[in-house]
Amino acid sequence: MTFPALRMRRLRRTPKIRDLVRETILTPNDLIFPIFIKEGTSDPEPIHAMPGQFRLPLNKVVKEAKNVTSLGIPAVILFGIPVRKDETGSSAYDKDGVVQQAVKAIKKQLENKIVIMTDVCLCQYTSHGHCGVLKGNEILNDPTLEILQKVSVSHAEAGADIVAPSCMIDGQVQAIRKGLDHAGFTNVAVMAYSAKHASYFYGPFREVAYSAPSFGDRRSYQMDYANSNEALQEVELDIKEGADIIMVKPALAYLDLVYRIKTKFGFPTAAYNVSGEYSMIKAVAEKGWIDEKAITLEVLTAIKRAGADMILTYFAKEAARWLAEK
Numbered sequence: 150m151t152f153p154a155l156r157m158r159r160l161r162r163t164p165k166i167r168d169l170v171r172e173t174i175l176t177p178n179d180l181i182f183p184i185f186i187k188e189g190t191s192d193p194e195p196i197h198a199m200p201g202q203f204r205l206p207l208n209k210v211v212k213e214a215k216n217v218t219s220l221g222i223p224a225v226i227l228f229g230i231p232v233r234k235d236e237t238g239s240s241a242y243d244k245d246g247v248v249q250q251a252v253k254a255i256k257k258q259l260e261n262k263i264v265i266m267t268d269v270c271l272c273q274y275t276s277h278g279h280c281g282v283l284k285g286n287e288i289l290n291d292p293t294l295e296i297l298q299k300v301s302v303s304h305a306e307a308g309a310d311i312v313a314p315s316c317m318i319d320g321q322v323q324a325i326r327k328g329l330d331h332a333g334f335t336n337v338a339v340m341a342y343s344a345k346h347a348s349y350f351y352g353p354f355r356e357v358a359y360s361a362p363s364f365g366d367r368r369s370y371q372m373d374y375a376n377s378n379e380a381l382q383e384v385e386l387d388i389k390e391g392a393d394i395i396m397v398k399p400a401l402a403y404l405d406l407v408y409r410i411k412t413k414f415g416f417p418t419a420a421y422n423v424s425g426e427y428s429m430i431k432a433v434a435e436k437g438w439i440d441e442k443a444i445t446l447e448v449l450t451a452i453k454r455a456g457a458d459m460i461l462t463y464f465a466k467e468a469a470r471w472l473a474e475k
């Protein structure tokens with residue numbers, strides 16, 4: 150059947166008909182809210198390049214987590230900003246490190262009312278800002294794995310439900326899975342930043358977390374943004390190594406990957422709507438050139454439509470409020 154017998158506009162005629170045939174419904178359940186926690190502060194610090202986001206002191210974290218749950222968002226991912234940095238990032242696995250303390254506090258107050266995810270990486274914790282240990286200017290692979298194991302186990306001991314390695318060091322998922330199992334944390338899941346690209350969209354985040362590399366860039370470990378077959382290979386390896394959830398990062402300029410990966414593997418798939426994607430919308434909205442609410446819901450729905458089961462986004466709280474208004 151074709152026109153004039155078939156008319157596509159029939160099912161677009163009224164809002165109720167459109168509701169009925171809508172294929173992708175965004176809900177707060179799809180969202181994960183990233184929280185930055187800064188050690189050694191007592192007041193939230195607004196982040197200039199990310200309007201509406203803050204570096205939170207430890208004493209405000211539980212309140213924020215409660216706020217997130219009250220909006221119907223099931224999960225947070227925690228990023229630490231430590232006082233102390235060194236060559237090997239040892240404050241990342243400090244029992245009383247900033248993330249470990251935050252996890253403990255949230256777990257104690259909220260138990261299983263929220264899913265606690267933690268970012269497992271070294272760049273915020275190393276004096277040189279790279280995601281692994283160095284020999285000269287080279288980022289070493291295998292010696293970094295042992296440190297990532299320690300970081301993951303320390304997060305699990307504090308009460309993390311899911312650890313999320315984001316270093317793009319080969320073998321990180323396998324090493325972390327082994328480390329967790331060995332320490333008795335067989336129920337702690339791994340969300341792997343599998344297809345994480347060396348992206349200019351991370352600019353605002355690096356300012357937030359003081360984690361820009363002091364020399365060079367991350368292109369010897371993060372993926373070339375021009376590659377997609379390689380992204381599929383990265384995902385396949387992480388699944389084999391024991392990942393429970395895989396991730397594509399960034400999201401918006403990478404929807405082809407979200408689609409291909411979800412279609413090919415049918416695996417729980419996350420997409421990270423990163424800092425630069427957030428800041429771009431905020432900046433244009435401040436100028437009054439777009440409708441922020443409408444654009445944000447369109448973007449997040451499109452990420453879900455492409456195949457993401459969950460979306461890490463700084464818009465999570467606002468989006469949940471906007472969805473409740475609709």
Ligand code: PBG
Pocket residue numbers: 268270272280315316350351352353354355422423424425
């Ligand atoms: C740490 C990490 C980064 C992001 C998440 N984890 C920064 C980077 O790789 O430089 C970026 C998140 C964002 O831009 O929102 N490795």
